[in-house]
Amino acid sequence: MSDAREHVLAGTRGTLFVHEWPHPHPRYVALLVHGYGEHAGRYEEVAGVLGEHGAAVYAPDHMGHGRSAGERVVVTDFEDVVTDVHAVADLARAAHPGLPLVLVGHSMGGLISSRYAQRYGEELTALVLSGPVIGAWELPGRLLALDEIPDTPISPASLSRDPAVGAAYAADPLVWHGPMKRPTLEAFARTLETVAEGGDVGRLPVLWLHGDDDRLVPLPGSRTGVVRLTGGGSPGHLTERIYPGARHEVFLETNRAEVFADVTGFLDRVLTA
Template sequence: MSYEEQTVTGVDGDDIFRCRWLPEGEVRASLTLVHGYGEHCGRYEAFVEEMLSLGIAVYAYDQRGHGRSGGKMGYISSFRGLLPELIRVLRWAAEEQPNRPRILFGHSMGGALAALAAAEAPERMDLCIITGPPLKLSEDLSPLLQKIAGVLGTIAPRLPASKLDPDRVSRDPEVVRAYERDPLVYHGMVPARSGHQLLGIGEEVLSRADGIECPLLVLHGSEDAIAVPAGSEELVAKASSKDKTLKFYAGLFHEILNEPEQAVVRADIRDWLAQRLAS
């Protein structure tokens, strides 16, 4: 395995951290990895190792305002505004691995962004894998609170509005502790503008889901208290893909790749990919 990292100027002028893992031997495919809100691409080591064992080269980056990239930490002025940087990383992967299958993987907010990319830039990928996309709002989030978030996001976009609960990330206390101690994870209050953008992700993505035509795998923990599982169900139902798979994992929280059963989840992804890369 070889690893390389680089910092490039992003489409909006901020520094963007990017990295690449290449497997030993022949590269069978490329996979572009998109992390979720508040985290960074370095939290996916076990998943990356699984992909490398399949002969898949992995390309990843820290989104603007996250990890080692520039921009105000945790601040998202526009969810859609994150798409051009993803497209650029997809292009980077395809240019380095021409004539090989192109896989897009995204988790949480990154999963929603992957779905949007699959719908609006289908020529950039051949397979799409999404875990825990936040496409449906929790029932305890009242319409009034949603409206307030929209107002604050407009008139006071950087006002601290809420904070993510680390205990909702995983049932594994070691994962939670590592998350809390990780200096590259955003531990501050979610700015009002970011909160407003996160609340609007579902409508943005689901209204365009019929544009998704590539083979699609969507995985979700049944006890996810951050991203309501029903959103994944609606995404798969609306996608136009002839080859689409939805799986719920009983009892698992938001980060299914960081749960005690993570090996089972990785094996499911591995099997799904192996079947499609062999054809």
């Protein structure tokens, strides 16, 4: 999308770089919340789909990620990241007062978005979670039990069945290709507990997307968190889409046209309700 704009905000831990994909006459605002080690620029295709659907789209690079300030991939408190995302929402609402606000969070962004919905759910019209890190995610505990965090970066092949996705990820200089860092793992563990104990999001419509071959954030562990977040997984408030054979990044999977159709169909139902 050639008309993308850039903003720089004062975040909780330094400057925050924000992407905007504007729309001349939007009917809603979509806020994209990216995952661990990556950046919002990887969501240009998602932004394009949402833009064609009628959204003005905003997406920050989180602290320590992409072009935002901070030591690379270090997040000592995810509450600060939630506060940063809320600042981006304020930016979007100032530009588009009165429009519905939809939050779309992937992976670590699903954890951030879930906590956002617990803190600011009254401001949201819908929540979309893609491969969310909530519920029973065992990786932080396993790594924190070690004396030294192994230098084992995320495998590009675990992202999508489309080899071009892994190749682009491996070549992206704004993606972190090193080991996870202990402060971030500790923050993950704390925030998983915080979200588990933070209550459900009431009547907020939630769409949960997950690949059943997601080896980074296994589906069964996320299901625990999604059900709890949605007050028992009520069909009236939770829409679930599980994709056979799909890996972690369903927005970049070989069946992403199906995924995008599920997202826009869900939003049509919510926005016209």
